[in-house]
Amino acid sequence: MRYISTRGQAPALSFEEVVLTGMASDGGLYVPEEIPQLSRDDLAGMAGLSYAEIAFRVMRPYVNGEIDDTTFRDIVEEAYATFSHDAVVPLNQLDANHFLLELFHGPTLAFKDVALQLLGRILDHFLQKRGERAVIMGATSGDTGSAAIEGCRHCDNLDIFILHPYQRVSEVQRRQMTTVLADNVFNVAIEGNFDDAQAMVKASFADQSFLNGTRLVAVNSINWARIMAQIVYYVASAVALGDPHRAVSFCVPSANFGNVFAGYMAKRMGLPVKQFIIATNANDILHRTLADNDFSKRELVATLAPSMDIVVSSNFERLLFEAYERDGASVKALLERFQAEPSALAEAPLARLRESFASHSVDDATILEVIREAHHRTQEILDPHTATGYRAAEQARADATTPVITLATAHPAKFAEAVVKAGFPGVPLPPHMDDLLEREERYTVLPAELSAVQQFVVENRR
Ligand SMILES: *Cc1c(COP(=O)(O)O)cnc(C)c1O
Numbered sequence: 001m002r003y004i005s006t007r008g009q010a011p012a013l014s015f016e017e018v019v020l021t022g023m024a025s026d027g028g029l030y031v032p033e034e035i036p037q038l039s040r041d042d043l044a045g046m047a048g049l050s051y052a053e054i055a056f057r058v059m060r061p062y063v064n065g066e067i068d069d070t071t072f073r074d075i076v077e078e079a080y081a082t083f084s085h086d087a088v089v090p091l092n093q094l095d096a097n098h099f100l101l102e103l104f105h106g107p108t109l110a111f112k113d114v115a116l117q118l119l120g121r122i123l124d125h126f127l128q129k130r131g132e133r134a135v136i137m138g139a140t141s142g143d144t145g146s147a148a149i150e151g152c153r154h155c156d157n158l159d160i161f162i163l164h165p166y167q168r169v170s171e172v173q174r175r176q177m178t179t180v181l182a183d184n185v186f187n188v189a190i191e192g193n194f195d196d197a198q199a200m201v202k203a204s205f206a207d208q209s210f211l212n213g214t215r216l217v218a219v220n221s222i223n224w225a226r227i228m229a230q231i232v233y234y235v236a237s238a239v240a241l242g243d244p245h246r247a248v249s250f251c252v253p254s255a256n257f258g259n260v261f262a263g264y265m266a267k268r269m270g271l272p273v274k275q276f277i278i279a280t281n282a283n284d285i286l287h288r289t290l291a292d293n294d295f296s297k298r299e300l301v302a303t304l305a306p307s308m309d310i311v312v313s314s315n316f317e318r319l320l321f322e323a324y325e326r327d328g329a330s331v332k333a334l335l336e337r338f339q340a341e342p343s344a345l346a347e348a349p350l351a352r353l354r355e356s357f358a359s360h361s362v363d364d365a366t367i368l369e370v371i372r373e374a375h376h377r378t379q380e381i382l383d384p385h386t387a388t389g390y391r392a393a394e395q396a397r398a399d400a401t402t403p404v405i406t407l408a409t410a411h412p413a414k415f416a417e418a419v420v421k422a423g424f425p426g427v428p429l430p431p432h433m434d435d436l437l438e439r440e441e442r443y444t445v446l447p448a449e450l451s452a453v454q455q456f457v458v459e460n461r462r
Contacts, residue, residue: 001064003030003224006321007335008328015066016126019119019225020134022218028328029317030224036061038235038270043244046235051088052077054239055232058269062228067125075125079117082107082150084432089114089233091240092408094378097400098393100386100408101237107150108176109411109430110143110307111259114233115226116151120158122225123217127157134215135461136160137204139197142169143307143410146176148219153182158217159461161186163197163453166445172414172429172436179439186460192448200450210454214461221258222314230262231269238271241403247272251393251406253279253385254286255308257315259407264319264356274402276357279392281305281385284361286313291359293350295334296342304364304418305384307410323349360392371422381427383410384418 002012007028013021018030038058046054055076056069063072080088085105092100106113127134136158138148145162152160162177166189178187190197208216221227238248250273252260260276267273280287281303288294300311317335323345324330330346337343345353362370370387374380382390389406397404412419413427420426429436446452 001036001061002033004033005030006317006328007332009332015062015064015224019122019223020126020215020217022220022223026332028332029222029315031318031321032062032224035265035268040244040270043235043239043271046239051232051236052080054236055080055229058232058235059228062224067122071125075121076118079121082117083113084430089236091237091405092380094374094380094390094406097403099237099241099403099405100380101233101405102408103233104383104408104411104414106147108143108146109414109433110147111230111407111409112144112147113150115221115229116147116219118151118229119219119223119225120148120151120155123152123219124155124157132215133157133159133462134217135211135457136217136219137163137201137457138219139163139194139201140169140177141165141194141306142173144220146173149177149180149185149187151219153180153185155184159184159186161188161457161460163188163190163201165189165194165197166191168193170417172416175436175439175441178441178443179436181440181442184462186456187443188453188456189443189445190448190453191445196448200448200453203450204454204457210458211461220314221256227258227262227265227315227318230259231266234263234266234273235269235271237405238266238273241405244272247274247402249273249275249277249397249402249404251277251279251389251396251404253305253308253389253392253407253409255280255283255310255313257286257313257319259409260357261315261318264322267356268322273356275398275404277389277392277396277404278357278359279388280359280361281308281367281388282361282363283309283311285311286316287359287361289316289345290353290357293344294342295338295344297338303384304367304421305388305415308385308388319353320345320349323352325349358396358398360396362388362391366391367418368422371419371424375424381412381419381424382408383412383415385409385415387418
């Protein structure tokens with residue numbers, strides 16, 4: 001198994017190289033050259049297995065023997081032992097045919113833990129084998145930073161530097177990062193906004209000479225291993241509801257498209273899936289593209305579901321590559337045009353997308369209404385991201401008889417602001433985190449200057 005670029009011009013790489021590389025040298029994203037297949041027997045044989053065992057079976061062909069089976073099994077088991085629920089990602093029934101897949105039982109209470117608990121361990125394994133060390137740099141406005149830190153805190157061969165905008169991250173989100181007091185974790189509060197932090201990370205990737213040869217690794221959702229890890233819960237939840245004997249549909253609160261693209265991969269591997277419903281907040285590029293073929297950028301809107309606030313969906317490129325039947329030159333031309341001006345997809349690729357995907361966009365007022373309505377009907381308090389999914393599933397499902405699984409991407413305690421706005425007194429943090437507000441914090445405040453940040457990295461990496 002090799003991995004190829006969606007823009008068709010970068011060299012094909014092995015799994016190990018792809019995990020360590022991130023973006024392809026032609027500006028594209030890596031995807032597997034062939035999609036491994038799960039037969040009906042493979043799927044039927046997963047009924048009743050543990051999440052870790054299903055994860056091992058689903059991901060094994062992508063790893064391609066580059067990690068031996070025993071070691072890979074151990075890595076997978078360790079990664080998912082950090083989840084506080086024995087089912088790892090339990091299914092919660094809302095009504096006769098609507099289910100919530102709770103992806104928020106990991107260390108930071110959001111679905112990004114599913115991928116990052118695994119990615120940190122895979123990176124550490126490859127670096128150990130090569131006798132190398134690496135530096136991770138990332139910018140965060142909240143969610144991803146804490147999940148990346150939790151995923152790397154035990155990794156001997158990695159030092160992680162996460163930049164967040166000083167005094168512009170909620171207290172819970174900041175403390176989820178700054179109370180991790182491991183020797184290889186460095187939180188930097190930048191005297192600027194998120195874009196300043198992001199620009200410094202981008203500049204550091206573009207010119208890595210300040211690190212004198214040490215590898216810089218990206219753990220954002222363009223890293224293939226994150227997609228790979230997310231394929232698993234689509235398979236596990238569908239099998240739990242009777243796949244392959246009856247198909248299910250999925251509804252996915254979406255932003256960068258990494259999560260729902262993993263679902264699409266599960267379908268391409270052979271999982272019977274009737275429909276993927278893409279839920280967006282007011283930042284609705286995915287919905288506009290699917291519904292109106294309006295593939296254009298709009299101003300960023302700050303919403304009650306902040307982890308879905310994006311202008312461009314980076315992983316959509318991977319789906320476009322499939323929709324254009326793996327014609328990298330067409331994908332490259334479309335995306336270059338899109339950077340400059342409002343664009344549209346060609347007819348045949350758009351028709352292909354519409355065979356598998358529907359979409360629905362949910363504004364802030366509706367998010368609040370849905371949180372109240374879902375509580376009234378089911379006694380569940382949804383987080384604002386999950387609320388977009390709940391509404392989209394009801395609005396856009398093709399029929400009422402196919403079970404629909406809405407992905408619950410965060411725990412409501414993590415986004416208490418929206419829950420309180422909806423009229424609830426708030427949601428307590430789960431027991432293992434209830435002392436979060438008393439824990440010791442550690443972070444360094446730096447000016448929004450590239451040289452200051454890079455000097456800090458060089459002086460502190462181990
Ligand atoms: C990251 C995130 C999303 C969006 O996921 P994508 O893979 O970027 O589409 C949705 N909800 C929550 C809570 C998130 O943290």
